[in-house]
Amino acid sequence: MSDYSASSDHVPAGAMQEISNHPRSLLAMGDLDVHRLGEILTLTQEFRSVLRRPIPKVPALRGKTIANCFFEDSTRTRCSFELAAKRLSADVITLTEKGSSLSKSESLRDTVRTLECMGVDGFVVRHHASGVPARIAAWVDHPVINGGDGAHEHPTQALVDLATLIEKWGSLAGARVLIVGDVAHSRVARSNVTAFTLAGASVSVCAPPTLLPPGIEGWPVTVSEDLDAEIPEADVVYLLRMQQERIVDDPVVPSLCEYARGFGFTEERARSLHSEAVVMHPGPMNRGVEIAASVADLPISLVEKQVSNGVAVRMAVLYLFFAGIP
């Protein structure tokens, strides 16, 4: 275990802005302005076409070494960061909590300093506690990309979602995005609210009051508890995962069945969407809880599109943040 064990619960969006404004690191969506965001989306488009080539690899990060520090389990984010780095010709070290000396109680600081001494040029960090990537960014001399920290932020997921929608529609200006579910525990919700707002969309949030974080009044969103009234208005229904592992000690809903009845995206609810609306989910999905098993596979679902955009978006982020390192 690490020596750093900050509580991860209930961090309002933007609360860690001061720490996270590390100039060379991507710790929160707030680190990106519209210009940077535009660069990332342009690069994403270019890398998407690189990935379709007979040889889907470019030498842009040749000679760079990236440490993928995943102190919390992950499939999509870890694999897509690893693949993205390899597609850019970087060398990758993947570190997980179980397989490293962290399980022999080496401190987090010593762990990342050790990697840096070996000549790592940058870090991608995922941790179950909010703020860890920001702490690491303060300890090391190289850029840190936040791969998801506690209930704080998951900026590359938000970039993936933006890139997916912009690929589909060309622009998000004026779009209405409805975020449904466990906003309180969700880093994805925090990053996505910032990202969608920056892209010109209006965001509303729908969840039972127990799954809303304190301080949500300060977010640039409208809040509702009536999913059925919101769905016909939405262009994007963004479903959040019910984080069962985070809510065992703190039962915020009577039961998952009860939650699914009130806030699950069923086939019947999918029918009340307008014809061009889409459904998104950051994964991993709890089929039958927040999203009905069949809905996830309908053509309106962009879930697989999100996953396939993951590699190109992370290539764009790695290129922008790591290519300039001497």
Added chain:
Amino acid sequence: MFTKGHSLGCCFWPGALVARCPRLSRQRTGTVLRIAPRSVCLDARKGGSVKAQGEAAACVLDSDDMRRAVSRIAHEVVDRNRGAEGLVLVGIHTRGVPLSARIAEEIAKIEGVRPSQGSVDTAFYRDDVGLPPRVPTGPTSVPVPLSGAHVILVDDVLFTGRSVRAALTAVWDFGRPLSVQLAVLVDRGHRELPIQADYVGRDLATERNETVKVRVTEIDGFDRVDVLSPHRGVLFE
């Protein structure tokens, strides 16, 4: 839906998206170089202008010169490759792309067959590790497999040879061409790599600290090649 121009849409180059975004129309509102007669001319330069302390601009190719150069390159390409069969013209962004389109157009006039066209951006293939990353100015796309093709790389200016080296690496990701030839509008010397052009619009003797600026109608609104010298003045309007 959501077709109103928004700054985020502006970073995309496919026609469909650009069309939605009027801000992307290629307007250059910057300064216009005005050329006046000048006393000191290098080789074939047609004239220059002076203003205070600054740079001097000498027009070395006007639009007619450029048209003739492109036409001659097209004839040489067809002559050397015995037709347009199996040719793929690949322009290097930014100004190599419209030039490659013009050469393709000329070849179509001569041979009746328009060769395939592609484009490469060298942003991901550069050798200047450690400099700030560059965002590509246009897509790298090659419409046909390059294995078995004769590739003509097209660029505006051949200088150190480094961007041609990068473009060669990019081309190799699309297959193994039978041959790669290089066509440039201007060869200004000062090579740092063993790279030579097969087709040259104009050889220019330049100083290393001078800048050769190629303007094409498709991007800049007019056709002209200028040499900008740091030690002479320039007249801006």
